[in-house]
Amino acid sequence: MGIVTPGFFGKRREADPHLPPGQYETKDFPVLSAGPTPNIHPGEWSFSITNESGDVKRWSWDEFQALPIEDVDTDIHCVTRWSKFDTKWRGVSLDTLFAEVETDAPFTMAHSYGGYTTNVPLEDLLDGKAWVAFEFDGEPLDPEHGGPARLLVPHLYFWKSAKWVNGLTMHETDELGFWEVNGYHAYGDPWKEQRYYYDS
Ligand SMILES: Nc1nc2c(c(=O)[nH]1)N[C@H]1C(S)=C(S)[C@@H](COP(=O)(O)O)O[C@H]1N2
Numbered sequence: 251m252g253i254v255t256p257g258f259f260g261k262r263r264e265a266d267p268h269l270p271p272g273q274y275e276t277k278d279f280p281v282l283s284a285g286p287t288p289n290i291h292p293g294e295w296s297f298s299i300t301n302e303s304g305d306v307k308r309w310s311w312d313e314f315q316a317l318p319i320e321d322v323d324t325d326i327h328c329v330t331r332w333s334k335f336d337t338k339w340r341g342v343s344l345d346t347l348f349a350e351v352e353t354d355a356p357f358t359m360a361h362s363y364g365g366y367t368t369n370v371p372l373e374d375l376l377d378g379k380a381w382v383a384f385e386f387d388g389e390p391l392d393p394e395h396g397g398p399a400r401l402l403v404p405h406l407y408f409w410k411s412a413k414w415v416n417g418l419t420m421h422e423t424d425e426l427g428f429w430e431v432n433g434y435h436a437y438g439d440p441w442k443e444q445r446y447y448y449d450s
């Protein structure tokens with residue numbers, strides 16, 4: 251053997267372009283819930299958007315099902331470091347919902363049955379970036395994964411995807427939700443590793 255190109259044999263495999271820094275891939279679908287799973291019958295489920303003036307736009311389950319439904323195939327990234335690739339969901343785009351809402355407020359707070367909250371800027375919910383999802387892998391969404399319906403905001407860490415979601419409120423300033431108050435990052439971009447409040 252003659253000359254060995256430095257760095258050739260020791261070179262690491264190219265990083266998987268699907269995998270944000272500090273994450274590993276799992277084929278499982280772990281359940282992460284801060285409290286008990288609420289039991290919500292679709293007949294009693296509704297979803298509302300309350301704007302900064304207090305006007306409420308509300309959809310019942312049946313009204314919601316009559317909206318245009320989209321298939322979503324996406325990777326998801328949990329702050330506890332698991333990522334799951336090519337997850338398949340069905341739901342209603344937030345673009346469809348916000349088409350019926352008048353607002354100039356730049357921030358939202360998602361609210362769930364059971365009291366969970368999480369803050370997301372409005373622009374992160376629009377332009378095909380977020381859904382209210384009610385099917386996973388061709389089946390109604392399992393209650394432990396947020397059924398009857400959950401928020402799906404896959405470009406942010408998965409704690410932003412509020413399970414058992416029942417509405418959004420609009421805000422002029424960025425309030426903090428449940429995990430954000432408890433030390434998680436206000437925004438939560440997995441590609442920038444914005445895990446905790448002190449991550450830039
Ligand atoms: N209502 C509610 N939504 C929630 C949570 C929660 O505790 N309550 N946990 C969040 C966190 S930290 C993660 S990682 C994902 C987990 O979703 P999964 O249990 O379907 O994997 O849900 C998010 N949405």
Ligand SMILES: [Mo]
Pocket residue numbers: 282328329330408409
């Ligand atoms: Mo999480």
